[in-house]
């Protein structure tokens with residue numbers, strides 16, 4: 001065998017190796033991308049189906065009202081506590097920070113703007129993701145695993161209408177209400193600390209808060225809240241609905257629901273802030 | 279030829295590499311009670327879910343009243359769904375609703391009946407499965423396993439479906455209650471003119487409720503005949519099954535190791 005043909009063979013195998021490696025590389029990039037696209041597609045389809053079913057009859061008013069209670073009313077303590085302490089801490093932090101610049105006077109504005117624009121909606125969203133998103137995913141996931149979803153379908157009831165639509169409606173409508181309350185409680189928390197601990201004049205704190213606040217600050221927070229409520233309930237329902245088999249499947253569904261809705265809340269918070277204030 | 283209520287032809291269903299139904303054929307005549315027997319995990323429950331449309335089939339045809347229904351979805355599917363009642367193997371009761379509302383669920387939400395009226399029917403149906411009206415306001419979690427099964431049975435028959443599927447209706451019940459349930463199934467078929475497809479491992483139940491018996495093995499029906507032919511089917515698989523022998527043509531892991 002001549003030398004040149006041997007090197008030809010080596011070269012041939014070399015390029016083949018390279019090609020295989022390259023293909024492997026493509027596969028390792030491609031598989032997650034495909035999986036991501038697949039999941040996104042499924043979620044989008046699920047979301048569309050759910051939203052459409054919110055508007056199509058039959059309507060299950062009983063379930064909607066029940067969800068108002070479960071999602072709205074029972075989240076009050078969590079959201080209220082979060083807002084209260086956030087407002088308090090905000091006043092304290094900005095006081096210690098602002099005294100360095102002799103800008104203590106801005107505390108009221110800082111508290112009221114941060115609470116209404118950002119902290120009340122985002123923190124309420126995250127708290128509700130933990131409380132409501134997890135429980136929705138666990139409940140619907142258990143229904144999947146114990147064939148209750150199949151039983152619903154067999155009894156001619158569409159799970160999207162009976163289970164999912166009421167939760168999404170309740171989430172989207174109740175979160176703005178919770179956030180509105182959170183706004184008030186949060187500012188009240190700031191007021192408590194400023195007036196009772198830092199010795200501010202109560203009247204000037206309130207009037208300053210009121211003067212600096214624009215309706216857009218509150219409205220933007222409420223719109224965010226509606227979006228977050230939609231995200232939390234949608235992700236809870238989606239993950240529960242597509243839960244795997246067994247207790248493990250339900251556990252995983254619950255985790256995914258909380259993690260994915262929390263991340264989506266943070267992402268959409270940025271997007272919405274950009275839309276509102278740029 | 280009698281009318282066929284359900285006709286399954288060459289149905290295939292696999293989960294990943296695992297083939298569960300593999301050329302499954304079954305004819306269910308109108309107004310008759312067909313019992314499917316077969317080993318655990320052979321795909322009996324899957325068969326029912328395919329007929330109900332809860333699972334898509336990979337291949338094959340499922341005719342109901344002569345209409346093709348395999349892999350049909352949407353409004354067409356909900357029309358067919360109204361003909362069905364199903365007792366799930368695990369009961370599948372809605373655990374957030376009281377017992378009576380479980381039973382009345384199809385009446386209230388499927389047929390849009392008033393709650394009062396539906397509740398009364400639910401209590402009648404509960405009585406027919408041997409449950410007193412006191413249980414009506416309990417939650418399913420407060421009942422024993424056998425009681426849950428009976429509630430589930432009451433729910434399946436509450437809407438007077440044309441076709442009823444019973445997935446192991448008597449497992450977990452005491453022998454007397456099992457016989458009550460058997461009678462009830464016979465009554466549904468004979469009195470209401472319903473067609474029934476049941477799954478059971480209980481040979482006493484087979485003898486009581488079946489008009490026809492089908493034996494499922496390795497993804498297809500390997501024997502199908504009248505109940506009267508069951509004892510001299512001449513089929514070694516059927517013989518082994520109905521006599522419950524560990525040794526025979528159906529290999530269990532344990533028996534295979536012993537051999």
Ligand SMILES: Nc1ncnc2c1ncn2[C@@H]1O[C@H](COP(=O)(O)OP(=O)(O)OP(=O)(O)O)[C@@H](O)[C@H]1O
Pocket residue numbers: 293298317318319320321322323324325367
């Ligand atoms: N959703 C599913 N995903 C994956 N595999 C499944 C699914 N449902 C059923 N199977 C598999 O299909 C096979 C048949 O299951 P099926 O529940 O029909 O058994 P069966 O005949 O009803 O048994 P048993 O008498 O124990 O109830 C099993 O091996 C099961 O693991």
Ligand SMILES: [Mg+2]
Pocket residue numbers: 322323324367445
């Ligand atoms: Mg089964």
